[in-house]
Amino acid sequence: MRTRLLYRDRDVRALPALPENADDLIRDLDLDALVAVMADDARHRDVVRRIMLVGADDVDDIVHRQDVLRDCIATPDAVAEIHGIAQDALDRERRTFLGILSKASPARQMYHSVGVLKLYTAALADLRDCCIRHEGQFRSAGLRSLCSRMATEFDESYVKSVEGYLDSLRFPKGESISARLGTANHGTDYHLRRNRRPPVRDYVPLLEHSSLTFEIAPRDLAGAEALGELCNHGNEAVAEILAAAAEHVRGFFSALTIELTFHLGCVRLCRALDSAGAPVSFPTARPATARGFSFIQLVDPTLAVRRGDRPVGNDVDGFDGDVVFVTGANQGGKTTFLRSVGLAQVMLRAGMFVAGDDYEAPAHSGVFTHFRRPADATMRHGGFDDELERMSAVVDLIRPGALVLCNESFSTTNFREGAAIGAAVVRALRDGGVTVVYVTHMFDLVDAFAADPGDTLFLRAERRPDGARTFRVCPEPASETSHAEDVFRRIFGVAP
Template identity: 35%
Template sequence: MRVDLLGPAGWGRSQVTQNGHTVADDLELSAMYDAMADGDQFIRTVVADVVPRSSTDPEVIEYRQRVVADSATHPALVRDLYAIATDAAGARRWMVGRDRSARGKLHLSLEPLSKLIGFLRLLRSTCESNSAQFTSAGFRGLADRLAATFGDEYLTEVESCLQALRFEHGFAISAVLGAGGGIAGTVLHEPPGQPRRRQSVFGNRKRHEVEISPTDESAKLFISRLVGGSLDRVADVVSDTTDAIVEFFQALRTELAFFVGCSNLFERLRNDGYALCFPTPLPRGSGASFSCRALRDPALCLSGGQPVAGNSIDGGGTLLTVVTGANSGGKSTFLRSLGAAQIMMQAGMFVVAQAYAADIRDGIFTHFRIEDDSSMTYGRLKEELVRMRELTNRITPASLVLWNEPLASTSEREAAEILAPITEALLASGVKVVVVTHLYDFASELSQRGRATDLFLRAQRRRDGSRTFQLETGPPAATSHAMDVYRHVFGPDDGPRPQS
């Protein structure tokens, strides 16, 4: 049976885009994964796999958003379902050796299946008794399929069959002699002592009694083969059925793990006082744009420090966004918040903002500064250019590229000469680019072109040199006000200066 919580029936991997392999590290998503897991390693593994797999279908995104909303509204119920699925997926499977008798093999196969039937009954009844709390098609569809597939009458019949397969009153088997005195036409009948049903899964029983001499080894071997062949086939059917139900519970546990993680994150951020919203995913081809109100970086919000300032930006029709301004003014934080919001939106999650809307991108790629290559294979500039080449080889039109202080290891003029043609080529192919840069020549030259699809933001700085950690629209700043940072660290600039 399908689970269909992550997406409607029929959705698949073809609707999922592949993001850059550095996205999680550059955007510091590990802090979000830890908060979602809340100590459950399985949940962390699942969310770390699901979140970066961005959907490109607005229908799938909105479908999943509604399931996330249900989960955030009723977290205790979703955790109960997750606990049931976890217990069922871990139902112990007994391994049977080759020398085990056919009856023993069947008996060991029955134990886990009997437990799983109990878990199915518990899961279905939990969904039924709480169906009024669900509003999403995902949870309602799951409850409906459970009710239709595993009704009381069906489960009772299955439990009765499992009890009969224990053969407490012996078993009845019929067969005919085949070619060469072999066994043919074997039929396992309804066990003796069981009430006759109108439609028996064991066929019609005919009673014949044969007494075998204790010394007749050939007869014993014949009967052993007869019984073993019959019960082995039944044991295989029971085992296959058990495997199918376990696979369902494993899939259910995996999908529920994502939604429990979303509930944990929702509670954590909401309790810390941050506004959360479900973003509006704009279809691909609707024009490059984004807008946000009080957008914040989830990793910074989860750090437990001082309250985090939000940014409100209208980037309608924007293909290129250039962020300049004061050092330590919140530029990189804004870049991470924008990337995290895009990732979370295309994962079907809420975002840390009062409002957020953006067009769906075919891939999300990041290029942030890293430490020098410890193996000394490359210098910093060559290492960065190699990473840029790998990035440009992987991106596709309609992707999103986030650059944080690119080419900081060379002179400003040379960096601008390298970065400008790469940026123009990306924009020409429809790639949306957001770049935080200290390269004034590069930013100024772009600003002078006056394109309607370009947006220029600056980190705010008060007259006393303090930071608001918010961005405002404005032409590129010629200085990053590094002296403000110097004075903050070393104090007022009124001491003796070193002699040259």
């Protein structure tokens, strides 16, 4: 029983663990603004958040997810119906069966598993019928394969045979158990047998030898315990098989629910971005070893969903290097640009669309952020110590092919020292096969790379002569002149 809606060759049977840098990514990229749009309850938000942050490393898996998501966007009602059947089956098990203790008897375990399997068998029949109705609407390999498997592997005759087997495991008139005597006359080879009504002639020996039957007195606790022990021996093997079968079917419904929760969350986000007028397109993913990126009208999706309108987009055409510096005036859109690049990479790795007209980039081996933080209120360490500590944690986690986003890193010390440390860190990351996008006001840092630009791209937040910000980031070298003049004019009302 396979779902295969996130990966081509495996299912998501359990929620993946969050990466170690998840808290920084969520905070710096404002990721929960998107997650809140994608899911309206805590459980579904957790699913969406984890799958987005873990992503997929294989380009073929990313393309596989994109194809499934295209189907979900085109046929949301059909996909929501499949998801509803799976989710309802899991919820009904939680409501109906409160679970059993790990030390419960095999008989109770068997009874519990039979009930669970009967519930899921009925849900499988509903799911099969739903898939048969909607299979013709799907185009992706993932959803078409799911529908095909449901139709062929769980046809009516198979479901009826399963129901028959489960009904035969109810023993209203008692159980038939066989065994033989082993070493020291201890019982061995216990087997639970089907209860079949024997022909009349089989009753004759029982009538002639009534000693072959016995009864336990109501107060014979020891006898009842001994008989219960015999039953447990007989039920043990069957109970284990049924428990494994129940867990397997439960895992199928759990995987289907997790995977479709993510895809339907993406559908909701797509609708929200479309309502805000933000561009949406499926990106082209390249291997992590590739360099550079290019995009057209890339926007920050968190800004779009918060404001409800289209933010200013940015273009980068055919950059094939490893280092990007972004400079310019305050409030010019630098951090927003940085966030749009980071979120586009997270969404690409997750197999989602991006908020842009076009986006092509490597599927980086990971996304890491190093943003400026407020001063430590506890005063246990200084701001610069904190920056060094957080950068050390990033370096410990990154692998070749990763993407690191720096926002005013090492700005808590003087400009000369900060520039020297920043340049050393950027060179080390670049030489290690890591792509760096660095927003900074430190001219000396950018100037250290300007002499031999090589694979470095220099961008600057656009500022008009009158000081107005366009919130666009354009290919321009850094300027050594600050924009303190803007502050002077604004305060003293001096015209440009």
